[in-house]
Amino acid sequence: MVLGVDVGGTKVAVAAVEGVTVHEATEDPTVLSTTGALLDGIEAVVQRVIERVGKPAAIGVGVPSQIDYATGTVETSVNIPLTGVPLREELGKRFGVPVFVDNDANAAALAEAHLLGIDHLVMLTLGTGVGGGVVIDGKTFRGANGLGAELGHMTLNPDGPPCPGNCPNHGCIEAYCSGQALERDATELATDKPDSRLAHALGDDGKVSGRAVVQAAEDGDPDALFIFENFARMLGIALAGYVNVFQPERLTIGGGLSRAGHLFLDRAIQEADNRALPALLRRTTIALAQGGTNAGMIGAAVLAAQEVEAQNRDTPRTHATTTERAE
Amino acid sequence: MVLGVDVGGTKVAVAAVEGVTVHEATEDPTVLSTTGALLDGIEAVVQRVIERVGKPAAIGVGVPSQIDYATGTVETSVNIPLTGVPLREELGKRFGVPVFVDNDANAAALAEAHLLGIDHLVMLTLGTGVGGGVVIDGKTFRGANGLGAELGHMTLNPDGPPCPGNCPNHGCIEAYCSGQALERDATELATDKPDSRLAHALGDDGKVSGRAVVQAAEDGDPDALFIFENFARMLGIALAGYVNVFQPERLTIGGGLSRAGHLFLDRAIQEADNRALPALLRRTTIALAQGGTNAGMIGAAVLAAQEVEAQNRDTPRTHATTTERAE
Numbered sequence: 001m002v003l004g005v006d007v008g009g010t011k012v013a014v015a016a017v018e019g020v021t022v023h024e025a026t027e028d029p030t031v032l033s034t035t036g037a038l039l040d041g042i043e044a045v046v047q048r049v050i051e052r053v054g055k056p057a058a059i060g061v062g063v064p065s066q067i068d069y070a071t072g073t074v075e076t077s078v079n080i081p082l083t084g085v086p087l088r089e090e091l092g093k094r095f096g097v098p099v100f101v102d103n104d105a106n107a108a109a110l111a112e113a114h115l116l117g118i119d120h121l122v123m124l125t126l127g128t129g130v131g132g133g134v135v136i137d138g139k140t141f142r143g144a145n146g147l148g149a150e151l152g153h154m155t156l157n158p159d160g161p162p163c164p165g166n167c168p169n170h171g172c173i174e175a176y177c178s179g180q181a182l183e184r185d186a187t188e189l190a191t192d193k194p195d196s197r198l199a200h201a202l203g204d205d206g207k208v209s210g211r212a213v214v215q216a217a218e219d220g221d222p223d224a225l226f227i228f229e230n231f232a233r234m235l236g237i238a239l240a241g242y243v244n245v246f247q248p249e250r251l252t253i254g255g256g257l258s259r260a261g262h263l264f265l266d267r268a269i270q271e272a273d274n275r276a277l278p279a280l281l282r283r284t285t286i287a288l289a290q291g292g293t294n295a296g297m298i299g300a301a302v303l304a305a306q307e308v309e310a311q312n313r314d315t316p317r318t319h320a321t322t323t324e325r326a327e
Numbered sequence: 328m329v330l331g332v333d334v335g336g337t338k339v340a341v342a343a344v345e346g347v348t349v350h351e352a353t354e355d356p357t358v359l360s361t362t363g364a365l366l367d368g369i370e371a372v373v374q375r376v377i378e379r380v381g382k383p384a385a386i387g388v389g390v391p392s393q394i395d396y397a398t399g400t401v402e403t404s405v406n407i408p409l410t411g412v413p414l415r416e417e418l419g420k421r422f423g424v425p426v427f428v429d430n431d432a433n434a435a436a437l438a439e440a441h442l443l444g445i446d447h448l449v450m451l452t453l454g455t456g457v458g459g460g461v462v463i464d465g466k467t468f469r470g471a472n473g474l475g476a477e478l479g480h481m482t483l484n485p486d487g488p489p490c491p492g493n494c495p496n497h498g499c500i501e502a503y504c505s506g507q508a509l510e511r512d513a514t515e516l517a518t519d520k521p522d523s524r525l526a527h528a529l530g531d532d533g534k535v536s537g538r539a540v541v542q543a544a545e546d547g548d549p550d551a552l553f554i555f556e557n558f559a560r561m562l563g564i565a566l567a568g569y570v571n572v573f574q575p576e577r578l579t580i581g582g583g584l585s586r587a588g589h590l591f592l593d594r595a596i597q598e599a600d601n602r603a604l605p606a607l608l609r610r611t612t613i614a615l616a617q618g619g620t621n622a623g624m625i626g627a628a629v630l631a632a633q634e635v636e637a638q639n640r641d642t643p644r645t646h647a648t649t650t651e652r653a654e
Contacts, residue, residue: 120471136468143574144447147607154568155602157484158561169567169602234485240496241481245572247470275482275496280474 002304003049005061006104006296007042009079014045015294016053017301020114022294024052035081043094050095058098060304061091062107062296069146072101078128098311100304105254106140106149107299109133112252112291114302122248123289124151124238125255129165130174134246139306152178154241156234176234179210179257185227186213197221214260232264236271243276243284254289261288329635330376331628332388333431334369336406341372342621343380344628347441349621351379362408370421377422385425387631388418389434389623396473399428405455425638427631432581433467433476434626436460438618439579441629449575450616451478451565452582456492457501461573466633479505481568483561503561506537506584512554513540524548541587559591563598570603570611581616588615 004022006013008030015025026049031041046059065077072088092099109123113135121135130152134141142148152174153167160171164180175181186208190199198221201212216224239251253261269286276284289295331349333340335357342352353376358368373386392404399415418426436450440462448462457479461468469475479501480494487498491507502508513535517526525548528539543551566578580588596613603611618625 136463141463143607144445144576145574145607145610147604147610148572148574150571150574150604150607153571153604154481155483155564158564167604237482237485244477244480245475247472247475247477249471277474277477277480277494280470280472280477283472283474 001053001056002301002308003046003053003056003059004297004299004301004304005042005046005059006107006300007061007063007080008104008296009064012042012045013293013297014049015297015301016049016056017298017305020111020298020302022297024049025294025297030080032079032081035085038081039090039094042091046095056097056304058100058304058308059091059095060107060300060302060307061087061099061101062104062300063087063101064104067101067103067146069102069142072099074101098304098308100300100307102140102300102303103131103133104296105131106133106142107303108254108289108291108295109135109252109299110140110302111295111297111299112250112254112289113138115291115295115298116250118249120246120248121250121252122151122242122246123252123254124173124177124235124242126177126179126235126253126257127255128179130178131255134248136246140303151242154238156237173234173238177231177238182210182213182227182231182257183207185230186210186216186224189223189227193223196223198223210257214263217260217263228263229267232267233271235264236268236273237275239268239272239286240275240281243272243280243286247280248284251284251286252289253287254291254295258288328380328383329628329631330373330380330383330386331624331626331631332369332373332386333434333623333627334388334390334407335431335623336391339369339372340620340624341376342624342628343376343383344625344632347438347625347629349624351376352621352624357407359406359408362412365408366417366421369418373422383424385427385631385635386418386422387434387627387629387634388414388426388428389431389627390414390428391431394428394430394473396429396469399426401428425631425635427627427634429467429627429630430458430460431623432458433460433469434630435581435616435618435622436462436579436626437467437629438622438626439577439581439616440465442618442622442625443577445576447573447575448577448579449478449569449573450579450581451500451504451562451569453504453506453562453580453584454582455506457505458582461575463573467630478569481565483564500561500565504558504565509537509540509554509558509584510534512557513537513543513551516550516554520550523550525550537584541590544587544590555590556594559594560598562591563595563600564602566595566599566613567602567608570599570607570613574607575611578611578613579616580614581618581622585615 004017011027013027016023028045031037066075074082074085088101105125113121119138123133125131132151134149153172157171163175331344338354340354343350355372358364393402401409401412415428432452440448446465450460452458459478461476480499484498490502
């Protein structure tokens, strides 16, 4: 049995996980004041679960951050106070069991693959930016230094808009298929057409929010639908590329914007159909993420279980445990 | 000891390979008349090497073809009479040892990685079309069904020219960075400018050959240099994407056009520098392929050695061999 920990910008969720089955799921609001307070908050939730289920073989932690996976150090984070923190070591000391730390998009992709029982999966997470995770032969793919699978930063149009993320490129996937791209396009359109519905949705910050674009499109506003038509077309072009390059069994769309999938998924798949190599596309299913709210915990736990198993396999004499015997 | 076989459109090259060291390299012209004659020709060269070095543990074969790797069946080929041929089985019967068959671009990438001693490598092969191979953790990456890593078919410009290959897309890498793209651009330019040097290079088929564009660019012809400027810019955009997605230790440019690398490589790297995520680019070396003419044989042999090793590991009691003992 291992624990899965999902650290988000609003809550820290923890559960005991066997395979992909979740027990004793528990959560607290994320403490954002300081790094120390955040770690104390994580420790408190984890300890409540340990009191109920006993000491786990390992703990997996997913965070919204760039990770040096080899050392378990959080380099930078989006919404939480973790920058340059050796999180694996810090939490390992607090709990006295092996801890493994990964990016939340990697954890979500791993959960999705294991929930579906498939070995080859690519997940694009559409949120404020565009992230992703790649599972190959059932394992998370990270590139040579653990920084790979930056799936949001493949170029779709060399002369496109600047990437809104921390990226020097123009016209990459994040420049078209992210919440920030929706906001940019809606704000430009609202400025050009002061009588439009989107112009009335301009906020105090002078921007139309992604949420407002989604709402307008759901109400049938032609300007918002036009924006989503472009979003969907560019997403489909990206999907075709990832079918050709990775040939996964499944190409999954996750992240917050996947909840608006009814506004773009069919059109995106149509575009991918027109562009991907037919022999490869035939063998790939493109679909919205199935994992639900537990995916972050499950993926972190699957990672921890895989790492424990790999360590046992590499050093059978010194680390023989029930996990290895059960293989 | 294993044998590596490189089947090309003009010659069949065979050698005994230990690690990445080649012994008794031998070659014959490829017999192109019929499938049976081609197979007899391959058998004859291989038998000559076996007479000198003894029976190998396995034979690896690289072919310019689409392969169903699981069965070793050649589905289609570019320049040789192999279509729907169960090559692995056919050659296995002839030699009485395990045979493994892979695409020549995969074999070249595997050779390059092992010659350089690195585990993560992406190779783009620029020839008539654009192919490639991906090595992850020292092994060839193939996707879920062995059809993946079609690196030439990622979109660079959604409204670009139709892909000249057997691909429904517009504006993919092959539409910009292939020999066929050079020919297309040069022929268009020659037609528009009847007094140009390229117009004088128009062949009897009404086309300017890739070779003629290279020659004109080497002589400083501004039209040919303009074509290579665009070629290099688009290649750099592709390289940036593959740095971000795969984060390899090395991104290698191979294939026939790599011999004209002096006309485009520096400019392509400059473009990649402007677009790739800096933390990833810093850790990736972009360079021309180092493997030379033996790379095809070496890659096929490395593959065969890996497969023999994997089989011994999976079934140690029934397949214990000297290869396993030597580990």
